[in-house]
Amino acid sequence: MQDDLIARAQAWLAEDPDPETRAELAALLDAGDTDELASRFAGTLQFGTAGLRGELGAGPLRMNRSVVIRAAAGLAAYLKKQGHTDGLVVIGYDARHKSSAFAEDTAAVMTGAGLRAAVLPRPLPTPVLAYAIRHLGAVAGVEVTASHNPPRDNGYKVYLGDGSQIVPPADAEIAAEIAAIASLHDVPRPDTGWETLDDSVLDAYLARTDAVLAQDSPRTARTVYTAMHGVGKDVLLAAFARAGFPTPALVAEQAEPDPDFPTVAFPNPEEPGAMDLAFAKAREEDPDLVIANDPDADRCAVAVKDNGGWRMLRGDEVGALLAAHLVARGAQGTFAESIVSSSLLGRIAEKAGLPYEETLTGFKWIARVEGLRYGYEEALGYCVDPEGVRDKDGITAALLITELASTLKSEGRTLTDLLDDLAVEHGLHATDQLSVRVEDLSIITDAMRRLREQPPTELAGLRITKAEDLTKGTDKLPPTDGLRYTLEGARVIVRPSGTEPKLKCYLEVVVPVSDHTELPAAHTKATELLTALKSDLSTAAGI
Numbered sequence: 001m002q003d004d005l006i007a008r009a010q011a012w013l014a015e016d017p018d019p020e021t022r023a024e025l026a027a028l029l030d031a032g033d034t035d036e037l038a039s040r041f042a043g044t045l046q047f048g049t050a051g052l053r054g055e056l057g058a059g060p061l062r063m064n065r066s067v068v069i070r071a072a073a074g075l076a077a078y079l080k081k082q083g084h085t086d087g088l089v090v091i092g093y094d095a096r097h098k099s100s101a102f103a104e105d106t107a108a109v110m111t112g113a114g115l116r117a118a119v120l121p122r123p124l125p126t127p128v129l130a131y132a133i134r135h136l137g138a139v140a141g142v143e144v145t146a147s148h149n150p151p152r153d154n155g156y157k158v159y160l161g162d163g164s165q166i167v168p169p170a171d172a173e174i175a176a177e178i179a180a181i182a183s184l185h186d187v188p189r190p191d192t193g194w195e196t197l198d199d200s201v202l203d204a205y206l207a208r209t210d211a212v213l214a215q216d217s218p219r220t221a222r223t224v225y226t227a228m229h230g231v232g233k234d235v236l237l238a239a240f241a242r243a244g245f246p247t248p249a250l251v252a253e254q255a256e257p258d259p260d261f262p263t264v265a266f267p268n269p270e271e272p273g274a275m276d277l278a279f280a281k282a283r284e285e286d287p288d289l290v291i292a293n294d295p296d297a298d299r300c301a302v303a304v305k306d307n308g309g310w311r312m313l314r315g316d317e318v319g320a321l322l323a324a325h326l327v328a329r330g331a332q333g334t335f336a337e338s339i340v341s342s343s344l345l346g347r348i349a350e351k352a353g354l355p356y357e358e359t360l361t362g363f364k365w366i367a368r369v370e371g372l373r374y375g376y377e378e379a380l381g382y383c384v385d386p387e388g389v390r391d392k393d394g395i396t397a398a399l400l401i402t403e404l405a406s407t408l409k410s411e412g413r414t415l416t417d418l419l420d421d422l423a424v425e426h427g428l429h430a431t432d433q434l435s436v437r438v439e440d441l442s443i444i445t446d447a448m449r450r451l452r453e454q455p456p457t458e459l460a461g462l463r464i465t466k467a468e469d470l471t472k473g474t475d476k477l478p479p480t481d482g483l484r485y486t487l488e489g490a491r492v493i494v495r496p497s498g499t500e501p502k503l504k505c506y507l508e509v510v511v512p513v514s515d516h517t518e519l520p521a522a523h524t525k526a527t528e529l530l531t532a533l534k535s536d537l538s539t540a541a542g543i
Contacts, residue, residue: 009029013025017066021062091129091144129141135205158171164364223248224281240398245399279310293398336359
């Protein structure tokens, strides 16, 4: 067994085109570190949420040039079997370690396979790539990014020609083509032949961002902005300047791209401490709102003044605010969200007489809803211009929430006031998440098995009226690994994360509110219920 492991590692080493990972793997072989070798050669990175994501390093279970070249070759073979023999593949990348190299390898592989390849001119937000696919009439797109993952990670996100991320069966078909590649020596990689795009695609994207705003709307809200060490700053500032908003005050320490993300433990606005510098800047500047993008700028976080300090709004709160704003502007079309997001969107759409759809988790599903006008996901993802970008877009979402804040400001009101109005109109929809990050993935497997074998009958003193195992699918949803519990006045969904080693539990309680005077008591009750749900669910899952 050990001899086989050594032989596989040596065969990988012989093909590895990257001097850094070659040296890393050679050192492991010289040291006879079979435990570490086994962790890298126990399988291969699998196509998950729209592609690959993993820790940088040598071996088939890490992100590296060998893995990327195989992925690109598999994608090229899949596209050719679909009849796209000379189609265009557009490639974007963020500012993480190795991103530009992975983008260039992808362009070389596509060119070698007889396809045409075009690479964005520099590290740019993921939404620019999603826009470019349809703008340029490409048959596919690749974005090299690990979004908000830790600094040691990178990823490979694949889109098809409709501008949305891949879904089954395309992911399995591409994975089969990747597995069929016997040797990297079989993959032609010319040194030239692809196009490096100029700024005209970015200019077209920026021109499109204007379309999300209403003509002659107020543009007065003042913002503090952090790019979270990612690639959002220049594009967001350009979009805000075009729109005529006041120039955002930047969190200087996080404004420029830095693949080491030195000021945050995790470069995700949702993680504890990630927004501390932005809140410090807000205390200096006293803006109307704080806006943050994640490192590839497809997500948008919003914070508001609250009891003398600053509070980050939950994704569900921003999702409802944007929906209410679009309804007030007379938007037509389908409103959609993933099953883990707040049911408030459905209430808003119903009252407005608009179609509403629920999808599986991920924008790869939301973006495919027929007639989509607006889609969101609780993890800070918002699609406010589906005709332009069929994916979440943290730039246009930032524009739209700042327009809403400006509109409310002109009325002497705030985002918090509108949230209160929505609670009185539809009931207070309060959401929270129990998220458990693990080193050992078997903990997640065990928790899911325990919940299936010993399902709870009540949580937080609320009776479970319906328990669904989503692996069986529903009349509206394809199968997925998850559990959904409907309670009297609450809802719980438990699922393994598709992008990180986490078990995620999504909690929602709905407390009826008849007028504004009842809001403080309703908030207190909701907080108590959510706390109890977390506690009881932890016990039931054994986590």
